Amino acid sequence: MNANSSAEATLPPGVRTFREYRMSRAMKLRLARSALVLALLGFWEFASGYLFSTFWVSKPSLIAAYISTWVVSGDFFYHLYFTMTSMLIGFVAGCALGLACGMFLSRADFLADVLDPFLVAINGIPRVALAPLFVVWFGIDMLPKIVLVFTLVFFVIFYNTYAGIKSVDRRYTDLAWVMGAGDSELFRKVILPAASPYIILGVKLSIPYALIGAIIGEFVASSAGLGWKIQMETSLYNTTGTMAGLILMMAIVIVMNSGLNRLEARLLSWRPAQRYGGASSQSPQ
Numbered sequence: 522m523n524a525n526s527s528a529e530a531t532l533p534p535g536v537r538t539f540r541e542y543r544m545s546r547a548m549k550l551r552l553a554r555s556a557l558v559l560a561l562l563g564f565w566e567f568a569s570g571y572l573f574s575t576f577w578v579s580k581p582s583l584i585a586a587y588i589s590t591w592v593v594s595g596d597f598f599y600h601l602y603f604t605m606t607s608m609l610i611g612f613v614a615g616c617a618l619g620l621a622c623g624m625f626l627s628r629a630d631f632l633a634d635v636l637d638p639f640l641v642a643i644n645g646i647p648r649v650a651l652a653p654l655f656v657v658w659f660g661i662d663m664l665p666k667i668v669l670v671f672t673l674v675f676f677v678i679f680y681n682t683y684a685g686i687k688s689v690d691r692r693y694t695d696l697a698w699v700m701g702a703g704d705s706e707l708f709r710k711v712i713l714p715a716a717s718p719y720i721i722l723g724v725k726l727s728i729p730y731a732l733i734g735a736i737i738g739e740f741v742a743s744s745a746g747l748g749w750k751i752q753m754e755t756s757l758y759n760t761t762g763t764m765a766g767l768i769l770m771m772a773i774v775i776v777m778n779s780g781l782n783r784l785e786a787r788l789l790s791w792r793p794a795q796r797y798g799g800a801s802s803q804s805p806q
Contacts, residue, residue: 611670685719
């Protein structure tokens with residue numbers, strides 16, 4: 522009996538298969554989210570100009586018109602490319618090195634204890650304070666933004682990987698040893714899969730940090746990017762342009778997080794399905 526068939530015994534009345542339940546739940550989620558977004562946008566559109574001044578928060582119709590004009594006749598894709606490039610390079614580098622260091626130090630307890638206070642101290646430095654130094658060290662091009670994103674992402678991935686590997690149930694590793702698993706096989710087939718939910722959670726948490734790092738770097742010193750555009754519009758008191766930039770940032774995070782949710786469902790498909798009353802990591806997003 523597989524995980525899905527065992528879960529079908531706990532399905533709500535009227536639902537025949539777990540797949541049918543997942544599709545039904547996904548549709549309800551989409552409808553609820555769409556209704557919430559429409560309600561918020563409708564209230565914002567109505568209230569702006571009546572309950573509070575349009576100057577302070579603009580309104581959805583003006584923001585949509587601004588984005589449309591920016592995409593069609595402006596330099597939207599140039600600024601988007603600049604921000605996304607620095608974000609993705611720093612994000613991938615931070616994930617790769619954070620994962621590698623987390624896996625290595627989780628198997629080197631003495632070295633991990635030696636480095637622990639230094640890693641905590643470095644992670645405690647506000648990245649906003651480092652951003653001007655990165656500009657001095659690396660210039661005003663894309664490199665300081667990449668480094669800033671890297672410093673934010675690295676520690677999230679590192680600590681999640683380290684904690685995930687350390688939290689693996691000792692009974693699983695002992696059983697694998699008894700069954701004759703070697704060190705590499707034990708790590709690949711037992712420890713890493715068991716720690717993968719922590720690692721994937723760290724990757725998902727890193728997405729907004731990566732975008733924040735890129736935007737902060739552009740705030741400090743840049744001649745392109747969404748952060749530079751937001752700062753310029755703010756200096757001109759153009760609330761519509763500023764809100765357009767913020768909404769684009771939220772859209773980037775939502776799209777990337779949705780992609781990771783789908784990847785998580787595939788990578789963690791081996792996990793037993795949860796009861797319908799709780800959250801399921803395998804639910805389509």
